[in-house]
Amino acid sequence: MDRGPVRGMAAAGALAVALTVTGVGDAPESxxxPESxxxPDERPVHRSAPPTASFLGMPAELACTxxxxxxxxxxxxxxxxxxxxxxEPLESAVGRDMDIVYTWRGIDQAHVPGERERRMVAEGRFVxxxxxxxxxxxxxxxxxxYADIIAxxxxxxxxxxxxGIAELGVPYFVTFDHEADGNxxxxxxxxxxxFVRSWRHIVDLYRREGADNAIWVWNVTGWxxxxxxxxxxxxxxxxxxxxxxxxxxxxxxxxxxHWDGVDSFEEALAPAYEWIQREGPRHGIDPxxxxxxxxxxxxxIGPRETLRWYADIPRVLREYERVxxxxxxxxxxxxxxxFRIGANRFAxxxxxxxxxxxxxxxxxxxxxxxxxxxxxxxxxxDHD
Numbered sequence: 001m002d003r004g005p006v007r008g009m010a011a012a013g014a015l016a017v018a019l020t021v022t023g024v025g026d027a028p029e030s031x032x033x034p035e036s037x038x039x040p041d042e043r044p045v046h047r048s049a050p051p052t053a054s055f056l057g058m059p060a061e062l063a064c065t066x067x068x069x070x071x072x073x074x075x076x077x078x079x080x081x082x083x084x085x086x087x088e089p090l091e092s093a094v095g096r097d098m099d100i101v102y103t104w105r106g107i108d109q110a111h112v113p114g115e116r117e118r119r120m121v122a123e124g125r126f127v128x129x130x131x132x133x134x135x136x137x138x139x140x141x142x143x144x145x146y147a148d149i150i151a152x153x154x155x156x157x158x159x160x161x162x163x164g165i166a167e168l169g170v171p172y173f174v175t176f177d178h179e180a181d182g183n184x185x186x187x188x189x190x191x192x193x194x195f196v197r198s199w200r201h202i203v204d205l206y207r208r209e210g211a212d213n214a215i216w217v218w219n220v221t222g223w224x225x226x227x228x229x230x231x232x233x234x235x236x237x238x239x240x241x242x243x244x245x246x247x248x249x250x251x252x253x254x255x256x257x258h259w260d261g262v263d264s265f266e267e268a269l270a271p272a273y274e275w276i277q278r279e280g281p282r283h284g285i286d287p288x289x290x291x292x293x294x295x296x297x298x299x300x301i302g303p304r305e306t307l308r309w310y311a312d313i314p315r316v317l318r319e320y321e322r323v324x325x326x327x328x329x330x331x332x333x334x335x336x337x338x339f340r341i342g343a344n345r346f347a348x349x350x351x352x353x354x355x356x357x358x359x360x361x362x363x364x365x366x367x368x369x370x371x372x373x374x375x376x377x378x379x380x381x382d383h384d
Contacts, residue, residue, distance in 0.1 A: 064366055069215045069241040070126065070171050071290040071324050076317050077126070078360040079327040081295060083340050085116065087125075090330050093342055094352040099362065100126045100173065102294070102327050106136025107149065110160035113168065121168055128173035128217065128294075128327070131161070131202070133189050146190030149198040158202055162209035171213050175244070176202050178219040178294065180233050181226040192232035199235040219244040219294045222272035230275070231283040242292050242325070243285070245272045249298035249309065254336030262301050265309060266316040269293055273320055291322045295329035297339035303346045310350030314357035326360070 064074035079100030082090050087101050101120050105112045117127045133149065134141045148154065165172045179185060180195050190198070199218075206214050220230060222245030234240075247268035250256045273291065280287045298309045317323055328351060332338040341348050354360065 064363075066366055068171065069290070070173075071242075072362055072366060074366065075358070075362045076314075076323060076360050077325040077362065078355055079126075079128070079325065081327055081329045081331065083330045083332075083342065087120070090341055093348055094355050096352075096355045096361075098125060100128050100325060100327055103127060103129045104132060105129055105161075106132050106134045106141060107144065107154045108135045108137045108157050110157040111164070112161040113164055113172070118168070121170060121172075126171065126173065128175065128292075130175040130178045130219070133177045133198070143189055146194035146198040150194060150201055152201075155205060158205050159209050162206040162211040162214070165206070165214055166209060166211040169213065171215050172211075173217050173242070173292075174206075174214045175217045175219045175294075178244075179221050179246070181220045181223075181229040183226075186226075186229060192229070195233055196235050200239055203235070203239045215241045217242040217244050217292055217294070219292075220272070222246050222269065224271040227272065227275045227279075230285075234283060234285055237284065237286045237289075240289065242290050243276060244292040244294040245269070246329075247293050247296040248329075248339075249301065250337065251299050251301050252336070253299050253333065255333055256337070262298075262305065264316075265296065265298075265313050266319075268296070269316070269320065269323070273322070277322075288322070290324040291320075292325040292327070293323060294327060296326060297329050297341075298347070299337060299339065300344055300347075306344060306346040307350035307353075310347060311353040313354045314359045318359060 064072065066072050070077070077099040078096075079098045079102065080087060080090055081102035081104075082098075085103065087098055091097050103113075103117055105114070112129060112131070113121070113127065117129065120127055132141070133146065134143050144154075165174070176199050177185070177189070177195065180192075186192075189195075203214075203216060216239060218235060218240040220226065220233070247265055249263045249265075249268060250259045251262050253259060276285060276291075277287045296313075298306060300306055301309065313326065317326065328341060329339050330341050332340055332343075338344070341351050
């Protein structure tokens with residue numbers, strides 16, 4: 001293998017962009033997965049993570065670094081998988097832009113990134129695209145077997161994707177077949193070993209096509225009942241830049257009849273976080289890799305409770321220092337399982353309040369420098 005992704009925040013200064021920022025995290029002046037609902041039949045039993053380093057009390061002037069894989073040292077990127085693939089209504093409703101926007105594509109689609117992704121990049125957002133093991137060019141988006149990927153049957157479209165991402169010249173988050181540990185996917189499209197071989201095949205192909213700006217995000221469900229499946233699905237530290245999972249509360253969700261009670265955002269993210277930190281190393285998983293909460297949200301749990309669920313997110317993030325990006329899933333599974341921010345004014349108010357917190361408001365100066373981090377790295381030499 002010729003190249004591997006950067007591991008965590010680049011310790012060598014050549015792989016990070018360092019700057020002195022005055023007033024980092026100043027609040028803005030104005031305050032205004034489609035399959036993620038699947039999981040084990042029984043709800044997980046959560047444990048709270050012990051407090052770690054806190055961002056609270058830091059001076060306004062500090063050195064902020066952003067690595068070439070877009071890991072910030074001074075806060076958390078804030079993003080969304082938007083309703084009907086249109087992020088602007090959400091941004092207008094909550095009075096801020098999203099740092100990252102999640103998009104969904106099929107492995108058979110050659111034109112990735114598409115016009116929508118290119119427009120968002122041009123407007124200054126980062127894009128995270130999940131490449132599904134599905135044929136998006138066919139009606140119903142039928143799933144394909146991992147064996148077909150390993151055999152190279154989709155190499156032409158994958159090469160075109162890699163070249164398209166490389167041409168952008170900016171860091172671009174990519175996931176292959178998110179939530180491979182979920183009940184609807186695990187051992188259905190192939191074995192865990194075949195998932196790993198498919199992941200590595202795609203990453204190697206992208207690298208051969210020059211897509212070194214692709215940032216690889218391994219995404220799982222985060223369900224406690226699925227954690228024992230993760231070791232067999234791990235592609236290896238040289239093939240993963242970020243580790244990602246979901247943080248949902250699904251009270252009253254008609255697709256989750258066994259969901260009793262309410263899980264806070266912290267209770268939803270903690271089991272996988274603790275597992276990675278405690279068990280990851282013995283399975284070859286680097287616990288120092290940055291974490292992305294790939295999707296999160298709650299169903300309606302009452303006015304005050306729904307608002308508080310979202311508003312409490314920045315406080316929780318300060319206690320889980322490896323989490324460096326969060327995206328809300330602004331969508332619905334069914335009429336009885338709705339996570340849309342715009343459909344619930346208390347969800348909107350809570351998400352708006354959370355989005356104003358300095359910890360999830362990285363300064364524009366940090367964002368601009370992040371866009372150049374990968375470009376600067378190209379003159380440094382190959383990653384080991």
